[in-house]
Amino acid sequence: MRPYQDRNLAMLTLPQLPPVNLPSNVKEAVGLIDVIWLEPGSGGKVSAFEVEKRTSIYWGILRLEDLARSIPGCAGLYLVAPVHGEKEVMAQLAEPAFRADLVDIPFAYISLDDV
Helix, strand or coil: CCEECCEEHHHHCCCCCCCCCCCHHHHHHHCCCCEEECCCCCCCCCEEEEECCCCCHHHHHHHHHHHHHHCCCCCEEEEEECHHHHHHHHHHHHCHHHHCCCCCCCEEEEEHHHC
């Protein structure tokens, strides 16, 4: 793993989510998100990165939405996918089920090549 500011990021990670008051099905879904950043000490200002290389982009969007709806004040939610997956991401986000639901969520796509 590459260091950041002379520190290994693995040394800053938690083995599991800190206790949060979420329904068990939401906690299970959120626990599958690849990277969740929490503000130290408060758990507020959450950012999350869901990397979709092999699994469905649809389910990745749902996991991020579950997180946003369950922990108010999310700072940013990012779906990371290969460049060739950008069209699928945009198509999923244009679906009526997501179009209205995600309008108030800070959601963005990042190309895997840019990470």
